[in-house]
Amino acid sequence: MKDLIMKTFRFSGYLCVFCVFAVIEFLSGCGKNKAETERILVDGEAYKLILSQNDIQEHGAVSYQEDEYWLNIEPDKIEEISALIHETLHRCGGFFSDDGSALFKDPVNIRTFAPRVPYFISDRALIEHLVGKVSQQNLMASIVALSSFKNRYYTTSTGVSSQKYIFDRWTELSQANPEVEVRYFEHKKWKQPSVILTIPGKTFPEEKVILGGHADSIQMGLIFNKEKMEAPGADDNASGIAVLTEVIRILMEEHIVPDRTIEFMAYAAEEVGLKGSKEIAELYYQQNQNVVGVLQLDMTAYAGSPSIGVITDFTDPELTEFSRNLIDHYVKTPWVNDRCGYACSDHASWTRFKYPAVTIHETSARDNNKKIHSKLDTIQYIDQSGARVGLFGRLALAFALELGTY
Numbered sequence: 001m002k003d004l005i006m007k008t009f010r011f012s013g014y015l016c017v018f019c020v021f022a023v024i025e026f027l028s029g030c031g032k033n034k035a036e037t038e039r040i041l042v043d044g045e046a047y048k049l050i051l052s053q054n055d056i057q058e059h060g061a062v063s064y065q066e067d068e069y070w071l072n073i074e075p076d077k078i079e080e081i082s083a084l085i086h087e088t089l090h091r092c093g094g095f096f097s098d099d100g101s102a103l104f105k106d107p108v109n110i111r112t113f114a115p116r117v118p119y120f121i122s123d124r125a126l127i128e129h130l131v132g133k134v135s136q137q138n139l140m141a142s143i144v145a146l147s148s149f150k151n152r153y154y155t156t157s158t159g160v161s162s163q164k165y166i167f168d169r170w171t172e173l174s175q176a177n178p179e180v181e182v183r184y185f186e187h188k189k190w191k192q193p194s195v196i197l198t199i200p201g202k203t204f205p206e207e208k209v210i211l212g213g214h215a216d217s218i219q220m221g222l223i224f225n226k227e228k229m230e231a232p233g234a235d236d237n238a239s240g241i242a243v244l245t246e247v248i249r250i251l252m253e254e255h256i257v258p259d260r261t262i263e264f265m266a267y268a269a270e271e272v273g274l275k276g277s278k279e280i281a282e283l284y285y286q287q288n289q290n291v292v293g294v295l296q297l298d299m300t301a302y303a304g305s306p307s308i309g310v311i312t313d314f315t316d317p318e319l320t321e322f323s324r325n326l327i328d329h330y331v332k333t334p335w336v337n338d339r340c341g342y343a344c345s346d347h348a349s350w351t352r353f354k355y356p357a358v359t360i361h362e363t364s365a366r367d368n369n370k371k372i373h374s375k376l377d378t379i380q381y382i383d384q385s386g387a388r389v390g391l392f393g394r395l396a397l398a399f400a401l402e403l404g405t406y
């Protein structure tokens, strides 16, 4: 893909004709599609250039592969951007729309744009009511329990037993709901499994809503005997698993039977390169599973700044806008847009396989918890009142119910 883009731009003489064609195709696509923004594909060089122009509003960038960026742009800025690329980078200012035209030749890209479901807030009293059941006490108790394992590293014995703890807890919570399944997802290359809980949907069971977080933890630095590693990982990311567990508790106690299938995932091996979630997303992709939205919960309990952070890179812009609306509606807390700048957590695995994924962080990026990846990532250094993680309990439950039920 990258080669293709580079080659394309290099042979600019021949290509200007092609680019003009692509732009025309793109513009004609705009007519058909009444969306407020259009999605265009550029490489890294053009991406940086576009971002450096203050008057060009970019609404969420997505990178699926190295040096490949999708930007949501207002249609009337297209010509301006085309001219900018042409004048500044001295190459044809063409880019490619997401209607299947132009450069979509590789198989991953052909599957790119799965049928989308509308993301809207239904504003149901039931959801407001259930969101009110989120317990800060339960959330804190889960964080205490998970962070008491010496470590949850992907190759250690406690990395396996901590996953058994989650498996057992989720099984216990779903006992009264026999249609609910809890299973291990085994990974061939290391011993820590992922854990998946499935609540089958009654109307569109093949449409899946996924809420996930990584269950593993790490202490950075040279540690030869990994068994002895001290990595409580209270914030990173017992706090995300606590949120999943509390949402499961409420759905189970209320015997919610969703319209779409809802899955909860405690991923293995995130801290060593998003390995666990990559294998799961890849398998779902190979099985052509229809995932309509993924929420990643990673670090939810540290109140470094009043606002929580809406991550706009390696995420889906539409699902991200939906999440902002969920926050305004059901969480009622300030948020700011933020970036990781790299594939910082498991949402990026889903994005990589073209599934719409989002993540929301506990603080704005510059106020992040500095104790993570050390033995000091304990409950002492998070918001012990449970208020911050409580916000994420509300958000995650609203996400599951708005996308999973009608």
Ligand code: BES
Binding pocket: 236, 237, 270, 271, 272, 273, 274, 298, 299, 340, 343, 344, 345, 361, 368
């Ligand atoms: N929770 C972190 C990511 C993070 C850190 C988000 C600080 C926001 C602020 C995650 O568990 C992590 O550590 N990710 C790795 C990347 C991964 C590819 C190994 C990281 O950030 O180094």
Ligand code: ZN
Binding pocket: 236, 271, 372, 373
């Ligand atoms: Zn981490």
